[in-house]
Amino acid sequence: MRPRRWLWLLGTLAQFTSCAHAECDKKEFAIAIDVGHTLHSPGALSARGVAEFYFNRTLAVRLHGELLERGFTRAFLINERGAEIALRDRTGIAATRGADVFLSIHHDSVQPHYLAAWTYDGAERRYSDRFAGYSLFVSNNNQARARSVALARSIGAEFRRNYFTPTLHHAEKIKGENRPLLDKYLGIYRFDELVVLKTAKMPAVLVENGVIVNRDEEILLRDPVYQRMLVLSLAQGLEIYCQRHHRGHKAGLNGGP
Numbered sequence: 001m002r003p004r005r006w007l008w009l010l011g012t013l014a015q016f017t018s019c020a021h022a023e024c025d026k027k028e029f030a031i032a033i034d035v036g037h038t039l040h041s042p043g044a045l046s047a048r049g050v051a052e053f054y055f056n057r058t059l060a061v062r063l064h065g066e067l068l069e070r071g072f073t074r075a076f077l078i079n080e081r082g083a084e085i086a087l088r089d090r091t092g093i094a095a096t097r098g099a100d101v102f103l104s105i106h107h108d109s110v111q112p113h114y115l116a117a118w119t120y121d122g123a124e125r126r127y128s129d130r131f132a133g134y135s136l137f138v139s140n141n142n143q144a145r146a147r148s149v150a151l152a153r154s155i156g157a158e159f160r161r162n163y164f165t166p167t168l169h170h171a172e173k174i175k176g177e178n179r180p181l182l183d184k185y186l187g188i189y190r191f192d193e194l195v196v197l198k199t200a201k202m203p204a205v206l207v208e209n210g211v212i213v214n215r216d217e218e219i220l221l222r223d224p225v226y227q228r229m230l231v232l233s234l235a236q237g238l239e240i241y242c243q244r245h246h247r248g249h250k251a252g253l254n255g256g257p
């Protein structure tokens with residue numbers, strides 16, 4: 001093929017690519033990033049005694065920065081200061097600010113009977129190295145459940161592409177777990193009664209980014225390079241979701257994936 005034809009082909013491809021993604025209007029697409037837990041009720045304690053809230057806040061702030069850099073100027077954080085705020089008020093804030101999607105940032109633990117004691121830095125701590133990995137939760141009680149699943153799929157695919165693997169321990173048939181797995185490969189569970197998911201008026205996903213009671217995974221989750229890869233996966237998942245689903249989102253919340 002002559003060089004000019006190659007140029008023509010490249011030009012056509014570039015045009016096609018930009019058209020295929022044109023529907024994601026980053027300046028319009030509002031992303032609510034919820035920082036899980038509060039300073040007074042900070043969630044799980046890591047294997048080395050750091051509360052979950054601090055892991056959540058670090059990752060949420062980094063994700064917010066990444067989204068702003070990508071041009072999602074309407075991305076915003078909910079409760080980065082860790083104030084006492086009811087769960088349904090978080091989704092209320094998201095609705096008031098016109099969020100198109102709601103993403104709740106968390107870090108994971110295990111059922112108490114799996115925890116054992118060890119000493120770290122002179123203090124007795126609790127840990128379990130049995131499970132590791134991320135998980136994604138959606139609720140059937142969310143009024144935009146099909147789109148919630150679509151968002152979870154976009155994020156799960158990016159996690160997988162970046163070599164993160166899901167933990168499957170929430171599907172274990174024991175008290176406190178027993179969550180139906182919607183997608184084993186992508187690590188997507190159904191958890192209908194999670195308050196932020198069922199009260200959100202927009203597609204909503206809760207992300208457990210990793211298991212902080214696992215001694216090895218805690219080290220990774222505190223590492224800025226590892227955090228960066230998590231943030232890039234989340235941001236790219238949101239961007240791909242926006243490209244695929246943002247058009248017409250106000251008209252039909254529960255449209256197909």
Ligand SMILES: [Zn+2]
Pocket residue numbers: 036037043044052106107
């Ligand atoms: Zn949590």
